[in-house]
Amino acid sequence: MGKRRVIAETGAGQHGVAVATGAALVGLECEVYMGSEDIKRQALNVFRMRLLGAKVTEVPVGSRTLKDAINEALRDWTTNVRTTHYILGTVFGPHPFPVMVRDFQSVIGKETRRQILDAEGRLPDYLIACVGGGSNAIGLFYEFLKEGITMIGVEAGGKGIETGEHAARFAGGSVGVFQGCKSYLLQDDDGNVLGTHSVAPGLDYASIGPEHPYLRDNGVIKYTYATDEETIAAFELLSKTEGIIPALESAHALAEVVKFSPKLSREEIIVVNLSGRGDKDVQHVAKIKGIEL
Amino acid sequence: MSGIEKTFRELKKKGRKAFIPYIMAGEPSLEKTGEIIFMFEECGADIVELGVPFTDPLADGPVIQRASERALERGITLKGVLPFIKELRKRTLIPLVLMTYYNPVFKYGEEDFVKDARDAGVDGVIIPDLPPDEAGSFIKLSRKAFLDTVFLLAPTSTTERIKKVARASRGFIYYVSITGITGSRLLLDGSLESSILEIRKYTDKPIAVGFGVSSPEEAAVVSKASDGVIVGSAIVKRINESPDGLREYLFSLREMIR
Numbered sequence: 001m002g003k004r005r006v007i008a009e010t011g012a013g014q015h016g017v018a019v020a021t022g023a024a025l026v027g028l029e030c031e032v033y034m035g036s037e038d039i040k041r042q043a044l045n046v047f048r049m050r051l052l053g054a055k056v057t058e059v060p061v062g063s064r065t066l067k068d069a070i071n072e073a074l075r076d077w078t079t080n081v082r083t084t085h086y087i088l089g090t091v092f093g094p095h096p097f098p099v100m101v102r103d104f105q106s107v108i109g110k111e112t113r114r115q116i117l118d119a120e121g122r123l124p125d126y127l128i129a130c131v132g133g134g135s136n137a138i139g140l141f142y143e144f145l146k147e148g149i150t151m152i153g154v155e156a157g158g159k160g161i162e163t164g165e166h167a168a169r170f171a172g173g174s175v176g177v178f179q180g181c182k183s184y185l186l187q188d189d190d191g192n193v194l195g196t197h198s199v200a201p202g203l204d205y206a207s208i209g210p211e212h213p214y215l216r217d218n219g220v221i222k223y224t225y226a227t228d229e230e231t232i233a234a235f236e237l238l239s240k241t242e243g244i245i246p247a248l249e250s251a252h253a254l255a256e257v258v259k260f261s262p263k264l265s266r267e268e269i270i271v272v273n274l275s276g277r278g279d280k281d282v283q284h285v286a287k288i289k290g291i292e293l
Numbered sequence: 294m295s296g297i298e299k300t301f302r303e304l305k306k307k308g309r310k311a312f313i314p315y316i317m318a319g320e321p322s323l324e325k326t327g328e329i330i331f332m333f334e335e336c337g338a339d340i341v342e343l344g345v346p347f348t349d350p351l352a353d354g355p356v357i358q359r360a361s362e363r364a365l366e367r368g369i370t371l372k373g374v375l376p377f378i379k380e381l382r383k384r385t386l387i388p389l390v391l392m393t394y395y396n397p398v399f400k401y402g403e404e405d406f407v408k409d410a411r412d413a414g415v416d417g418v419i420i421p422d423l424p425p426d427e428a429g430s431f432i433k434l435s436r437k438a439f440l441d442t443v444f445l446l447a448p449t450s451t452t453e454r455i456k457k458v459a460r461a462s463r464g465f466i467y468y469v470s471i472t473g474i475t476g477s478r479l480l481l482d483g484s485l486e487s488s489i490l491e492i493r494k495y496t497d498k499p500i501a502v503g504f505g506v507s508s509p510e511e512a513a514v515v516s517k518a519s520d521g522v523i524v525g526s527a528i529v530k531r532i533n534e535s536p537d538g539l540r541e542y543l544f545s546l547r548e549m550i551r
Contacts, residue, residue, distance in 0.1 A: 025338070062357060071349055078352070079473035081449060177396050179420070190370040191400030192348040208317065 013045025015089030090133025091209030094180030105139025156198030247276030300313030311521030354476030417441030476526030
C-alpha cells in the first residue's frame with residue numbers, strides 16, 4: 001500500500017497494544033484513539049502503548065468510550081487516507097472490515113480445534129465467548145459453524161438490562177445503521193445512539209458486528225448477557241481456582257459458564273475463550289471493591 | 294424541475310454562483326434558527342442547508358460536533374425539525390436542503406421520512422453516510438416524491454464513483470473540497486479546479502463545494518471553480534461565539550461569491 005502510518009481505536013487497550021507492537025516492529029508511525037473514560041480505567045495499557053512508541057490520543061467527546069474512539073479514527077482516516085491505513089479492531093465498520101477482521105481472528109477457532117482434538121480426541125459440546133464488537137467470538141465460532149455445537153455469545157449486562165446501563169444489544173437494542181454497517185444498535189426512538197455501560201471497556205459498545213445478528217437469526221449462535229457483578233465474581237473465581245487472572249471482557253464468558261455448567265454431566269466439554277488477560281484490570285477491580293493499592 | 298435546479302439554472306443565466314449557508318437546527322434555539330434562516334435570505338443566500346443533530350456525526354469536525362451536542366441537549370430531533378420547516382414555509386420559499394445522518398432516517402422509516410419531508414417543504418436531502426450504492430430504495434422513494442438526493446464526491450473519488458454519484462444526484466452534486474471532515478483547513482493549490490473539471494467531464498449537473506470554506510477570499514476562489522459555495526462550520530462558530538458580526542460576515546461572503 002505504500003502507507004507509512006497506521007491508526008487504530010481501542011477500548012480495553014488490547015487492540016491498541018497489539019497495533020502499537022506491530023508498528024514498532026516494522027517501523028510504522030502509529031496513533032491510537034481511546035475514549036477518555038477508557039484511558040482512566042485502562043492506565044496500564046495506555047502506558048504500554050506509549051512505551052511501544054505509539055501516540056495515544058484521548059477522545060473526550062460523546063460517551064468517551066469505544067464508539068467515540070471509532071468515530072475519531074474514522075475521521076482521521078477520512079483526512080489522511082492517502083498516507084494512513086486504519087487497523088480496525090473488531091468485526092465492525094464499513095465493508096470489508098467485518099469480513100477481514102473475522103478472517104484474521106478465525107485463527108482462534110483453528111487453534112482451538114487442533115488443541116481440543118489433541119487433548120480430548122473430540123470436538124467440544126459448548127463454545128462460549130464474550131461479545132463486544134464480537135471479533136474474539138466470531139474468531140472462535142467461525143471454524144465450528146457447521147458442527148452443530150452449542151455456541152453462546154455473552155454481552156455486557158452492566159448494571160442490569162432494566163437499568164438501561166448496559167451494552168446488551170440483543171436484549172435491549174433494535175436494528176440500526178451505525179459506523180458503516182447495519183446491525184443491532186442501542187438507540188432511542190429518534191435513531192440517536194444511546195450511551196452504554198460495562199465494567200469491561202472492550203464490551204462497552206452500542207452496536208455489534210453484523211455477522212452476529214445474522215448467525216443469531218439463523219439459529220446458529222445463542223446470545224445472553226452477564227452483569228458487572230456476575231463478571232467480577234467470575235474474575236475472582238478463575239483467579240483463585242486456576243491461577244489465571246482473566247480480562248474483565250473474557251470474565252463475562254466465564255460468568256455464563258458458572259451459571260449453566262452445574263446442569264451438565266461431567267463428560268461434556270466446554271471451551272471458553274479467554275480472549276484477554278486481566279493484568280490491565282487489576283487496578284480497576286481494586287478500585288471498584290474500594291481497595292487502595 | 295425542482296426548486297434547487299431552478300435556482301441553479303437562473304443563477305447560471307445571470308452568470309452567478311450559489312451561496313449556500315448552513316445552520317444546525319436548534320442553534321441557538323429552534324425559534325432563533327428560523328430568524329437566522331430569514332437573515333440568510335436577506336443577506337443573499339440562494340439555498341439553505343439545515344443540519345439535523347445526531348449523536349455520532351462522523352463527517353463533522355469539532356465545531357459542528359459541538360453544535361450537534363448542544364441541539365440534542367435542547368431536545369431537537371428529526372421528528373421535531375420537519376414540523377419546524379413546515380412552519381418556516383409560511384414565511385419563506387428559499388430552497389432548503391436537509392443534512393442528516395442515515396440512522397435517524399432509517400429509524401423514522403424511509404417512506405415516512407420522504408413523505409413528511411416533502412410535505413414539510415424540504416427540497417433536497419444530504420445523507421453523508423449513505424453512499425449511492427446503499428441508497429436504492431431511498432432514491433426510488435425520493436424520485437417519486439420529487440425530493441432531490443444530493444450525494445457527495447471527494448478528492449479521492451474514482452471515475453467510476455464520479456459517474457455513479459452524478460447519476461444518483463438530483464439538485465446538485467456536493468463536492469467535498471478536501472479529504473477530511475467539516476471545518477478542516479482548505480488547501481487552495483489548484484487541485485480543486487482540476488478535480489471539478491474532471492467531474493464536469495461526466496455530468497452537467499451543478500457542483501457545489503463545501504467543507505473548509507471559511508473566509509470570503511476562500512469563498513471567492515471556490516465560487517470561480519464551481520457552481521456554488523457551502524459555508525458551514527465558520528457560520529456555526531459565529532452563531533455560537535459572536536452572533537453580532539454574523540450579518541456583516543454573510544454579506545461579505547455573498548459579495549465574494551460570484
